[in-house]
Amino acid sequence: MAVVGRERRRRVTAVLEALRDLRTELAVYSHRVGARVELKNLDFDCLDVIARHGPISPTALAARVGVHAATMTGVLSRLEAAGWISRVPVEHDRRAVRVTSTPERQRELYGVLGGMQARMGEICAGYTDEQLATIADFLGRTVEAGRTSADELS
Numbered sequence: 001m002a003v004v005g006r007e008r009r010r011r012v013t014a015v016l017e018a019l020r021d022l023r024t025e026l027a028v029y030s031h032r033v034g035a036r037v038e039l040k041n042l043d044f045d046c047l048d049v050i051a052r053h054g055p056i057s058p059t060a061l062a063a064r065v066g067v068h069a070a071t072m073t074g075v076l077s078r079l080e081a082a083g084w085i086s087r088v089p090v091e092h093d094r095r096a097v098r099v100t101s102t103p104e105r106q107r108e109l110y111g112v113l114g115g116m117q118a119r120m121g122e123i124c125a126g127y128t129d130e131q132l133a134t135i136a137d138f139l140g141r142t143v144e145a146g147r148t149s150a151d152e153l154s
Contacts, residue, residue, distance in 0.1 A: 019142070029116065036112050038082070042067065046075050047084055051106055055088060055098035066150060 034044040042065070049064055050056060056064075062072035076099060079085040084105045090096035110117075124132060 033109075033112055037109060039084075040078070042071075043075050043078055043084075046072075047079060047101065047109075050079075050085055050099050051101040051109075055100040057090075057096065057098055061099060066154065 030044060031041055034041055037044075039047065045065055046061060049061060053064075058072050058076055059069060061076075062069050065072075067075070076085065076087070080087060082105075083102055085099050085101055087097040087099055090098055127135065
């Protein structure tokens with residue numbers, strides 16, 4: 001039994017190490033993509049959330065990425081000035097806005113991301129539907145664990 005327990009710990013350790021390596025490589029990749037399209041890391045992160053989950057209020061966006069509202073104001077001003085986003089007034093509330101990404105700039109970004117998307121598609125093609133479901137479940141649960149852990153630190 002000790003060998004089985006030891007082997008299991010090695011496998012878990014290998015997964016955790018791979019996740020750390022992935023975090024590092026994705027951070028480097030995001031930084032380089034951001035540099036290519038002239039976005040700071042935080043601005044790029046915010047743009048990704050806006051593109052995937054928008055339209056979104058500045059307050060909700062600030063909470064989602066874990067920054068103060070004043071910091072978010074600067075981020076949104078930079079993104080808007082560069083044409084990445086637009087602020088859309090909320091109907092029935094003159095003071096409220098929602099932030100949305102601009103399609104033209106998103107297409108530009110997709111062009112930069114194309115190589116990674118193609119490589120990920122090739123990787124996924126090597127797995128069965130059942131394996132992909134397991135991977136998606138693992139990643140979703142990992143995201144939730146990260147979100148919960150980040151919330152605990154705020």
